[in-house]
Amino acid sequence: MRNSLLLLAVLLAAPARAEQSELFDGTSGKKLEFPAVTFTPSPAPKDVDPRPAQTKQSGSDLFYFSPEEAAAAKKKFGVAAFRDPAGELPFDKDVPKEIQAQMLGDLAFIKTVSGSGASPLHRQIFGAVDGSVYEQFFKSRVSGVGMSRCGDGNAVACVMPFWNPTKMWLTQNYIRFSHPQVSRLMVVFHEARHTESGHGNWGHASCPTPFLGPDGKEMRSIWTGAELAGEAACDKTPLGSYGSSAIMLKNIANHCETCNGKVRQDASLYADDQLGRVTDAKAHQQMVEDFKL
């Protein structure tokens, strides 16, 4: 009897799971696997200039177009009217089903957003903090979705006014990388703003020289280490692509009543990051006051 009790004591003292190290060294045995998605970039439309006067991409930051390209696109295509947002979002045939599903899933989430407050800038750009408002904003601006490399690199999406000022192009990175959902939505709403040819497609401004962060250090591209000073990777208005997407996310962070804590926190994290790209002092301050920071 005593031996049985001793054996039982030993068994009950054993942990239910093997003990794991309290800390870790960040390594893992598992190898990252990318989804098996292949695609062929959509060919340029037949009537488009086969050699559009594209701004030479510096490769230091994200894909961008010049004011001259935006003006040329406006001259060629005219000012695109906002389309009727009713109906399905048209996808080109070469957009893989997985990417279509992800985008539709992301847009379905944004449609569930609901909140009872909105900042002044949010009301000016979008209206209420409401999923139907965001859906209308997006679908009235984006006439269709195709596949492109968007200048290569890690870009998730882009708008190329010289090809089609209202079309959004996605890359395989839309599903390839492990971005929080808010991050993907921020990118597509940032790009949707670039379809507005009546506003010069809200092209980016050159970042100031020097371009210092809050730590007093030169802001550099996270991917290449190149300095962002002088690059077309900033905005001087709260209404541009960086500003509008930051305002949208900050309002989701502050007012969304149908979002969980993770989504609200993610929205705040990405909004604050985007705020750093609005470099005009007056515009920056306007957004800070708008966010009630």
Next chain:
Amino acid sequence: MRRGLVLALLAFAACRATLPDTKLAALDAVLAAKDDNDPRLDTAFEGLSESAKRSFRARFADYPREYFNERGTIVYVLGRNMKTPADWAFFRAVVAEPPCRSLADCAKAGEAGGPGDEVTLAYPALVALKRAQREFSTGGSMQAAARTVVREALKSEAPAVRRLAERGPGR
């Protein structure tokens, strides 16, 4: 009778050794669903036992570093259960991770990307840092421990982590 009792107790012990970790299974289900707005993230992981937290930290280590959203989500859930020195030690370790150099491969420099990539690359550390900063903004009782996380973040080589630490409380 005595033999039966012993056998029953041995069977109980054997079951306990293989009892599925239901909280870990729930976490895996939430991550597999890929719905960042899943309400379970705020409701299903309250009051985690120390054993459950250990298994969550192990799951964090299971994921390759390039699974930014999955790892950050685990940090978020653990952040709702900060009670012990081990909890804060884990968060210090998350914040102290070497910077990830690209979305495709943390060990290799990558090509230009898009808006917000800097946040994604540092996402788990930023979630940990946000939780530490909240200890100050809410007048929490573990500010000393939280401050060690903030101080680690101030030394980070990831710019997004350093910037958030610079402009938030707890320095």
